[in-house]
Amino acid sequence: MHGLYGALSAARRIRVRGQVQGVGFRPFIWQLAKARGLRGDVCNDAEGVLIHVTGADLDGFEAAIVTEAPSLARVDAVESAAFRFDSSPDRFEIAGSGARGAETRVTPDAATCADCVADISGADPRRAGYAFTNCTHCGPRFTILRHLPYDRAQTSMAEFEMCEDCAAEYADPADRRFHAQPVACANCGPRLWFEVDGAEVSGDPIRLAAEHLDAGQILAIKGLGGFHLACDATDPEAVALLRTRKRRPGKPFALMGTLPHISAYGTPTDAELSLLSDPAAPIVLIAPGGNNLPDALAPGQARLGWMLPYTPLHHLLLAVVDRPLVMTSGNLSGEPQMIDNGEARDKLSGIVDAWLMHDRDIVRRLDDSVERATGLGPMVLRRARGRVPGTLPLPAGFEDAPQTTAYGAHLKSAICLLKNGQALLSHHLGDLDDALTWDEFRRADADYAELFDHDPELFACDLHPGYRSSQHAAARAGEAPLVEAQHHHAHLAACMGENGWGLEDGPVAGIILDGLGLGSDGTIWGGELLLGDYRRAERTAHLPVAPLIGGDAAQREPWRNLLVRLDQAGLSTMADARLADHPLELARQAATAGVNAPLSSSAGRLFDAFAAALGLCVAGQSYEGEAAMQLEALALAAPDALSDPYPFGPGLDPAQLFQAWALDAAAGIPAEVMAARFHAGLAAAFCAPARTLVESGEARAVALSGGCFQNATLLELCCRELDGLPVLIHSVAPANDGGLALGQALIAAAIHLR
Numbered sequence: 001m002h003g004l005y006g007a008l009s010a011a012r013r014i015r016v017r018g019q020v021q022g023v024g025f026r027p028f029i030w031q032l033a034k035a036r037g038l039r040g041d042v043c044n045d046a047e048g049v050l051i052h053v054t055g056a057d058l059d060g061f062e063a064a065i066v067t068e069a070p071s072l073a074r075v076d077a078v079e080s081a082a083f084r085f086d087s088s089p090d091r092f093e094i095a096g097s098g099a100r101g102a103e104t105r106v107t108p109d110a111a112t113c114a115d116c117v118a119d120i121s122g123a124d125p126r127r128a129g130y131a132f133t134n135c136t137h138c139g140p141r142f143t144i145l146r147h148l149p150y151d152r153a154q155t156s157m158a159e160f161e162m163c164e165d166c167a168a169e170y171a172d173p174a175d176r177r178f179h180a181q182p183v184a185c186a187n188c189g190p191r192l193w194f195e196v197d198g199a200e201v202s203g204d205p206i207r208l209a210a211e212h213l214d215a216g217q218i219l220a221i222k223g224l225g226g227f228h229l230a231c232d233a234t235d236p237e238a239v240a241l242l243r244t245r246k247r248r249p250g251k252p253f254a255l256m257g258t259l260p261h262i263s264a265y266g267t268p269t270d271a272e273l274s275l276l277s278d279p280a281a282p283i284v285l286i287a288p289g290g291n292n293l294p295d296a297l298a299p300g301q302a303r304l305g306w307m308l309p310y311t312p313l314h315h316l317l318l319a320v321v322d323r324p325l326v327m328t329s330g331n332l333s334g335e336p337q338m339i340d341n342g343e344a345r346d347k348l349s350g351i352v353d354a355w356l357m358h359d360r361d362i363v364r365r366l367d368d369s370v371e372r373a374t375g376l377g378p379m380v381l382r383r384a385r386g387r388v389p390g391t392l393p394l395p396a397g398f399e400d401a402p403q404t405t406a407y408g409a410h411l412k413s414a415i416c417l418l419k420n421g422q423a424l425l426s427h428h429l430g431d432l433d434d435a436l437t438w439d440e441f442r443r444a445d446a447d448y449a450e451l452f453d454h455d456p457e458l459f460a461c462d463l464h465p466g467y468r469s470s471q472h473a474a475a476r477a478g479e480a481p482l483v484e485a486q487h488h489h490a491h492l493a494a495c496m497g498e499n500g501w502g503l504e505d506g507p508v509a510g511i512i513l514d515g516l517g518l519g520s521d522g523t524i525w526g527g528e529l530l531l532g533d534y535r536r537a538e539r540t541a542h543l544p545v546a547p548l549i550g551g552d553a554a555q556r557e558p559w560r561n562l563l564v565r566l567d568q569a570g571l572s573t574m575a576d577a578r579l580a581d582h583p584l585e586l587a588r589q590a591a592t593a594g595v596n597a598p599l600s601s602s603a604g605r606l607f608d609a610f611a612a613a614l615g616l617c618v619a620g621q622s623y624e625g626e627a628a629m630q631l632e633a634l635a636l637a638a639p640d641a642l643s644d645p646y647p648f649g650p651g652l653d654p655a656q657l658f659q660a661w662a663l664d665a666a667a668g669i670p671a672e673v674m675a676a677r678f679h680a681g682l683a684a685a686f687c688a689p690a691r692t693l694v695e696s697g698e699a700r701a702v703a704l705s706g707g708c709f710q711n712a713t714l715l716e717l718c719c720r721e722l723d724g725l726p727v728l729i730h731s732v733a734p735a736n737d738g739g740l741a742l743g744q745a746l747i748a749a750a751i752h753l754r
C-alpha cells in the first residue's frame with residue numbers, strides 16, 4: 001500500500017462482501033472508524049458494504065472489520081484498493097445507500113441478544129417486561145418481511161408508528177437500535193394479551209399464561225414464525241392430554257428451556273451448548289440426564305429436542321414458569337403451522353385451553369429448525385427459522401450458472417434457487433400430500449422468486465412423475481428447460497455442492513443410504529453406491545432388491561420388510577414364529593406375484609426390517625423414521641458392539657447379517673448389542689467398496705448422503721471406516737430430502753454449463 005498514493009495521503013476503498021446488510025454493519029464501521037480517528041464514509045450498495053477511508057493504520061482497521069464484525073454478520077471477503085478523495089473528508093459519516101440497486105438484503109431471524117434480555121429484565125425502563133424488544137443484533141427479520149427492500153414500511157411493523165424515543169434510537173448511529181427496522185417499545189410497539197374463548201382476559205398476560213400452564217392446561221402461543229402449542233413438560237398428564245388432543249401418539253415433542261433447565265434435565269455437550277446458543281436458536285437433540293421428564297415426550301428416543309427461549313416473550317414466560325415447556329408446532333396433524341390469529345382461534349380451539357396472542361402479523365411461516373451436533377460437527381435435520389434466507393456460495397465452476405429453480409422432493413419438500421453464484425435453499429415446506437402444504441409450496445415458489453428478483457432460465461425436479469413437486473415443475477417447463485434429476489444422484493450432488501466440490505474436481509463415490517427414490521432403471525432405489533460428478537452418476541453397487549409388500553403399507557409397517565428379508569435369508573421359519581400375528585401368507589403371495597410389491601433397494605426399509613427384528617415398531621410406525629430412530633437409540637446403549645459388525649455377503653447381501661442376528665437372538669444377546677452390530681455392519685459393507693473406488697483412482701472422495709445419514713451413529717461409523725480418505729458430509733443442507741433441491745439445481749446447472 002505504499003505505491004502510487006504513498007503514505008502521504010493513505011486512503012482506501014474497501015469493499016466488504018457477505019451477509020453485511022441489515023445486521024448493523026454500517027454503524028459498526030462508523031463506530032470503528034470514529035474510535036480510530038479515521039475519516040471517510042460507508043454505504044450499502046448492491047454488492048454489499050462500501051467504505052472510503054483515510055487516516056492512520058488502515059491495515060489495523062481492515063483487520064478489525066473481520067475480527068470485530070457484528071454477531072449476525074458473515075464477512076465473506078474484504079477487498080481493498082488505493083483511493084483518492086476529491087476533497088479530503090473532515091469526519092466519518094454514513095452515506096445514503098447508493099442510488100442504483102442498493103437493495104438491502106434480508107437476513108434470517110435471530111434470537112434475542114444478551115443486551116435485549118438485559119433490557120427486558122429492567123435495564124431499559126421503556127422495555128422492562130416488553131415482549132417485542134429487539135435491536136440490530138437480534139429480533140425478527142424474514143418472518144415479518146412483506147417485500148424487499150428490507151425496511152420498516154415493507155414489514156408487518158409498518159402499522160406501528162415509532163414513538164419519539166424509538167425514532168431517536170433508530171436515527172442514531174451510536175445506538176444499538178440504529179436502523180433496526182422492527183424497533184419498538186412498550187409505548188409504541190405490538191401488544192401482548194391473554195385470551196380465553198375469544199375474549200381478552202385482563203391482567204398481566206405472562207402471569208396469566210404461567211398460571212394456566214401451572215394448572216396443566218394447553219396454550220397456543222403466538223411466536224416468531226407461527227403458533228406453538230405449549231404445556232408444562234414436567235407434567236405427564238398435560239403431556240398426555242396434548243398427545244390426545246393433537247392426535248399425535250408418538251412423534252417427539254420439542255422442548256423449550258433455559259440453559260439451567262436443559263442442564264437439569266439433559267446432558268448437553270459443549271458442541272450442543274454452542275449450537276443451542278447460535279443466533280438461529282434451533283431445536284438441538286440432547287441426551288437426557290439428571291431429573292426425569294415424562295417418557296411420553298419422545299417415546300423410545302435416546303434424545304430430546306431442546307431449544308432456548310428465542311424471543312423476549314419466551315424469556316419473560318420462562319422466567320415466570322421456571323420449568324421446561326413443550327413447544328410443538330401449532331398445527332393440525334400434517335398441516336402447516338398456523339400464523340394468523342383468526343385461523344389459530346378457529347382451528348386450535350379443540351386443542352388448547354387459552355391463547356397468548358399478539359398483534360404483530362407473522363408474514364412468513366417458519367417452523368423451528370432442528371439440528372444435531374455429531375462428532376463430526378453440526379448437522380441440519382430441518383432447515384427453517386434462523387437459517388433461511390441464508391445462502392450458500394456455489395462451488396468453483398458454477399460462477400456462470402443460469403438462474404435455476406429446483407423443486408425438491410415430496411415429503412420433506414423445499415425448493416432451491418440459484419442466482420449470482422449463490423444457492424438459496426428454502427425453508428422446510430413439508431409433505432405435499434397435504435392440501436395446505438401444497439398451497440404453501442406454490443406460494444413459496446412465487447414468493448422466493450419475487451423476493452430475490454429471480455427469473456428462472458432453468459428448472460429441475462425429481463425423476464419421479466408422482467411427486468407433486470415434479471408435476472409443478474412439468475407445468476412450468478414451457479417457460480424454460482427442465483432437467484429431471486435422479487433422486488440419489490441429487491443427494492450426492494447436494495453433498496458435493498455444500499462442501500464446495502468444484503464442477504471439474506472429478507468423480508466422487510457416493511454412499512447414499514435413503515428411504516425411497518425412483519431409480520433410472522424404473523425400480524425404487526435407496527441403498528446405493530454411486531460413482532459420478534454433477535453431470536452424471538452410475539450405480540456401482542446397491543443393496544439387493546426386496547419387494548415392498550403392499551406398496552405404501554411397507555413404509556408404515558416394518559414387519560413387511562422383516563418378512564421379505566428373513567425369507568430371502570432362508571429364515572422363513574423364524575419369520576413364521578416372530579410375525580405370527582400378521583397375514584404372512586397373503587403377503588408372501590403378493591411378493592411372489594409381484595402384485596403391489598415394487599422392488600426396492602432402500603436402506604431405510606432395511607433399517608425398518610432390522611428394527612422389527614428387535615421388536616421395535618413391528619406392526620407400525622406412527623411417523624416416518626420412528627423405527628430407525630429407535631434402532632439408533634438402542635445402538636447408543638452398546639458402544640462397544642459398534643466395533644463388532646454383522647457380516648454382509650457379496651454384493652451387499654444382508655442375508656448373512658440376518659443369519660448372524662438369528663444366532664445372536666437365539667443366544668439371548670441383548671438387543672442393544674444387536675442394534676450396534678447392525679449399524680457397524682451396514683457402515684463396513686458400504687465403506688469397503690467406496691474405499692476401493694478412491695484407492696483405485698476412480699473416485700477422488702467419498703460423499704455420505706441420504707436420509708439415513710441423519711443417524712449420527714451411522715455417520716460416525718462410516719467416517720471411521722473411511723479414515724484417511726477425503727469424506728464429504730452434510731452440515732448446512734439436510735442429508736434427507738430437505739436438501740434434495742440443492743443437488744437438483746446443481747445437476748441441472750452443470751448439464752447446461754457443459
Ligand code: ZN
Nearest residue numbers: 113116135138
Ligand atoms: Zn438485541
Ligand code: ZN
Nearest residue numbers: 163166185188
Ligand atoms: Zn417506542
Ligand code: FE
Nearest residue numbers: 514515517737
Ligand atoms: Fe431421499
